[in-house]
Amino acid sequence: MSRKFESSIEVDNIKIDTIVDHPYIEHGINLSGTIYIDGAGDDELVDNIKLEVFKLLNGEVSKIVSKHSIELVGAAASKDMQMIPFEIMPDERWISNENEVVTKLILRTTVLFENGSEYSDEDEISFDIEE
Secondary structure: OOOOOOEEEEEOOEEEEEEEOOOEEEOOOOEEEEEEEEOOOOOOOEEEEEEEEEEEEOOEEEEEEEEEEEEOOOOOOOOOEEEEEEEEOOOHHHOOOOOOOEEEEEEEEEEEEOOOOEEEEEEEEEEEOOO
């Protein structure tokens, strides 16, 4: 039962894909992957990329449990692809406590361009707390 994590943002000539190494992570294993930026020209400068993990409780967004921000300098050349690895370490905020039922964890990628525009996409990740 292998499920693929899919998060892709396309704006004009630029495409940003967030690829998670393993969308199902277990206790003691970090959430890792790579952000691929393809096709950015000089007029489409990516300023910042944010990765946020949200906890869904009973099907509704409850709280952000992790934030990771990547500041970029310059743009990817039009023929080159920029690859940015990331690693996020889960902690106790990712798991349920006695007052809540976590139904899902969501990884959201948000791309902020230098012109002030912002785009997001997200997908589900699974986290097993069994030690």
